[in-house]
Amino acid sequence: MEDAKFAIASAVEGQKEWVALPLYQRNEILRHFIALVQDHQEELAQAITRECGKPLAQARGEVDSICQTLDGYLAAGTTLYGKSMPVFSEKGREHDMIFTIYEPLGVIVAICPFNFPLSMFAHKVAPCLVAGNAVIVKPASDTPLSAILLANLAHQAGVPGKTLQVITGSGSELGQWLINDKAVNGVTLTGSTEVGKDIMRMAADHLQHVFLELGGNDILMIMDDFELDKAIEEACAGRLRNTGQACNGSKRLLVHNRIRKEFTDTLVARLKEAKIGDPMQEDVEVGPLVSEKAAITVEHQVLRTIQQGATLCYGGTRNGAFFTPTVLGDIRPDMDIAKDLEIFGPVFAILGFDTVEEAIAIANQSSYGLSGGILTHDMKVAFQVAKSVDTGAMVIGGHGSYRSIYQPFGGHKQSGLGVEGISETLKEFTKIKTIFLRDVL
């Protein structure tokens, strides 16, 4: 608690210090930060892999993406234009000039997840800093090291130590102390829906701004006109990314009944070839989950699904934190996994369907609505599905575990509140102010 109080008091000072610098100077510092990240790319990637178990090639990709994210927010910051209202227009306001400016929110608490520890750090910290805020980062308990390394590079680049801080510890305790303070003006979380709701309740007391990126149980829908080999690769890419620990992973595979058996058999054969092992090795496709505890949870969820009537087609075994890629067939729409049971591991759940309408209904029966994908060459069907599935994004021609740093990334329904991405987020970390010049016209 003392640490949280100290961090908040420091952040209040750090925000004043930061915003006293004009944007171009802040941007010079952040450009230096990007250069330092590029110099330390391998070290940061290895830190991610060591603490989170992410295969090294993917960790390198994550570090590369944060440079682009930072760079994009720098550019966006230079065009954060306010608006000038129509002049000589409104009865009684004919002689006024009215315009808006954006101001920083103040102090932001950024709670980052274990699965993309640096990518989410960048998506939260970059817009906060560009908009002139101070940030207190709370990394996930399993993955604090990479965030500390990254923050340290920011400090070396010249971001004041009180402007960007990293506090570690249990999320449930620290979160409470960090949010129950009126000096904190906003909270941004990537995490579970349950935690997101708790944060929103806590934030109500001081009316803090809340941005939530939460869970998902996304579909990848595969029609019978699509090439089987490509469909298998899309399914694997969508589900095995970060060993199945992605909020927008392809967790429910909706496969047309005409090709379901062939798809399942081919998928099993493909997964038998997947290289599982030490994530520091270059060619490993499937690493461990973030912890043994996480793997045990997946094991229980798979058992529960089998008890509800699913067929174990492949996998289902655990060794420490490693969980074998697993294929569950004969999933019925009434099972938990077909609705809201989100499995954070390499588990392929296959549901059959006969009509497009039936598939859309299954997709939409989940409380979640983050992303999704549709594989077909029939563009009419593709658009129908993309339009009808209630999610924040839909990918036509690929899996839905796909993101652009520019898009407004965010979930519908229970998957989130607010959006994250260079096209949108800067405004979310600012407050708008209107200034009147009375009787000047």
Add this chain to the structure above:
Amino acid sequence: MQMLLGGKWADAANGATMEVVNPANGQVFDTVRCQERQWRMRNLLLLLQSKVKKNG
């Protein structure tokens, strides 16, 4: 593990610590894991401390 608070490296006020486990080897080689983790944590800490900016 130290935090970055108020521009300085900081221990938790209550002295609590937490372990960072490499999930890839966390369970398989128990004794190696301990040694390796101690080695890694010490080196990482030295690495981090060598980078503290004076005016942080």
